[in-house]
Amino acid sequence: MIVRDFHEAKKTDRRVAAGNWESVRLLLKDDNMGFSFHITTIKAGSESQFHYKHHFESVYCVSGDGSITDLATGETHEIRPGVMYALDKHDKHILRGGKEDMILACVFNPPVTGNEVHREDGSYAPESEAV
Structure with a gap:
């Protein structure tokens, strides 16, 4: 069983931030679940272009608007x-x-490793190139 506290994970390298967003990655590839799970905050008034060419993503809004x-x-x-x-x-x-x-x-499939950064085209590298 894997149990992680969001507030504790936020203080580690599981928290990844860029200009318009931050993401706390609670499950990663090395957890061997077949997907990764993140809590992501999108800043009010921001705009970001993404294109996950190598990943599927499902997103559920917990709070806020956009x-x-x-x-x-x-x-x-x-x-x-x-x-x-x-x-x-x-x-x-x-x-x-x-x-x-x-x-x-x-939720991302395939799971991210935690080291990904968005490339210029808004994507993450394919799993074969992930660190």
């Missing part, structure tokens, strides 16, 4: 507590924070 725009279709969806979205086609997207920080529970 929106996601599918860059293939131009369609924008509002995000609020209780809303889930899944990037089932490796969807290139823009994630926007709303009036308050958005707290998201995120």
